[in-house]
Each structure stands twice: as C-alpha cells, then as structure tokens.
Amino acid sequence: MSLLQVKHLQKIYSTRFSSQKVEALKDVSFDVEEGEYIAIMGESGSGKTTLLNILASLDKPTSGEVLLDNQDLTKISDKHISAFRRDNLGFVFQDFNLLDTFNVADNIYLPLVLSKEPYALMKPKLDKLAKPLGIDHLLEKYPYEISGGQKQRVAVARAFITNPKIILADEPTGALDSKSTDQLLSIFDQIHQSGQTILMVTHSSKAASYASRVLFIKDGQIFHQLYKGDMSNQEMYQAISDTLTMLLSGGQ
Numbered sequence: 001m002s003l004l005q006v007k008h009l010q011k012i013y014s015t016r017f018s019s020q021k022v023e024a025l026k027d028v029s030f031d032v033e034e035g036e037y038i039a040i041m042g043e044s045g046s047g048k049t050t051l052l053n054i055l056a057s058l059d060k061p062t063s064g065e066v067l068l069d070n071q072d073l074t075k076i077s078d079k080h081i082s083a084f085r086r087d088n089l090g091f092v093f094q095d096f097n098l099l100d101t102f103n104v105a106d107n108i109y110l111p112l113v114l115s116k117e118p119y120a121l122m123k124p125k126l127d128k129l130a131k132p133l134g135i136d137h138l139l140e141k142y143p144y145e146i147s148g149g150q151k152q153r154v155a156v157a158r159a160f161i162t163n164p165k166i167i168l169a170d171e172p173t174g175a176l177d178s179k180s181t182d183q184l185l186s187i188f189d190q191i192h193q194s195g196q197t198i199l200m201v202t203h204s205s206k207a208a209s210y211a212s213r214v215l216f217i218k219d220g221q222i223f224h225q226l227y228k229g230d231m232s233n234q235e236m237y238q239a240i241s242d243t244l245t246m247l248l249s250g251g252q
C-alpha cells in the first residue's frame, strides 16, 4: 500500500465579495510510495499551493480524499489536526518560518516540546542532526544572526527531528543564493537516501532534477509525470526543461 494516496481532489474557492468561483484543483489523483522524492511543478496559478495546503491539512478539499498511512486526513477533526500534523508531517517553507525570539536549538526542539517529549530524549536527536547539517556551531545563535542558507538548514533540522512520515517543502530554495541552494539540495538528497519521503513544490528545474519523480500540474490537474529512473541530474534537468516548454506552449 502506498504511503500517501491522493484521490480525486477538487478544490473550489468561492470569494466573499463576488459570486465568482475558482476551481483551483479539478481532479487530482496520485500515490506516493514510502521513500519517494516527489517534486511538483507548474505555472503560477496552476494549483500547487492549494494542493500542498490540503496535503499539509491546513485546508480541506471540496471533495476527494488524502490518505496518509490509510488515514483520511480530510476527515480529522479540527481538535486533533494540530497533533496529527505535528506527529506525522515535517514542513520546510521558502521563508524558513523560524521564531526570532527562540535560539536555533529551541527552534529545532519546538515540535518535540509541543509533543511533550522529555529533554533527555530531545538532546541526542539534535546532536545527531546538527553536525551533518553544518549547524552545530550555531545552536546558541538567534535566527536574525545567521544567513538564509543556515536558516533553511535549521528549518530542515526542525522538520526532520520528529522523524515525520513525509516532509512537505514549499519552494525550499526560493529565497536562497546558488551556493546555499546547492547545499540544501545535497542535504535533501542525503535525507532522501536515508529513506525519508519528501514532497516538494518548486519552480526550479534544478531542484526538481534531484527528485525521483516530477508531477506537472496545469489548470488544476496532473498533466504529466516524469520518472528519474537511471537518468543523471543533468539528463533529468533537460527532460524537465523540455516538459516545461511543452506545458507553456500548450502541447499535449
């Protein structure tokens, strides 16, 4: 059985000040196997954020199901949703979402603190992550004292420390320079190699070229998918660029 099953998702937004409705997702279905690294690409307005918000259980679909380990997260009550999110999902955002009043270590501990994990268990988890992520010398610093690339590595540690079933990343390289982007992509690669399932929305063909599969969304539907298979990153990058060109030109 697949780790994540997305079944016939539809999302219609109705705006408060007009009778107009927007069908952001039409009929989206796909499965994610445990250990897969999925990138989702598509033009602005194609429905990527809408999809990610539903997978993150931040929003509910108009119809359809999302099963994570066979549990339908569209049916979890509001009372239990935060705990479900904390226990099962890890998040990495474009703008890092770190708390400026907490130091780096406390930012990383946050999801464990919220789950009431004893400190004695938290510390070894942080020690295991900090060195490979190159943030072991930054733990006492505050987010405003470190660079964007360092902030994103802290955010990855925070997402990873709970051992989530899946990491959801929204444009994780969007605010990074090219050197920090390369570092982050290599970290995601290592996390993936360690067996972590990752689903990432990105505009970057380079970021997507690391993924084991790329889903292309157009007008609220999955338009195409590419499997990396034995392709090198360079070959995958070319295949992604060709698909994007076809998408933009409206081809089938």
Ligand SMILES: Nc1ncnc2c1ncn2[C@@H]1O[C@H](COP(=O)(O)OP(=O)(O)OP(=O)(O)O)[C@@H](O)[C@H]1O
Residues within 6 Å of the ligand: 013, 014, 015, 022, 023, 024, 042, 043, 044, 045, 046, 047, 048, 049, 050, 051
């Ligand atoms: N809260 C909302 N209310 C009404 N319409 C919305 C809302 N959020 C998104 N939309 C519309 O739904 C469609 C899909 O938007 P979405 O943000 O999912 O696209 P996207 O692919 O993430 O775009 P981008 O790459 O620019 O972030 C767009 O037409 C958008 O205008």
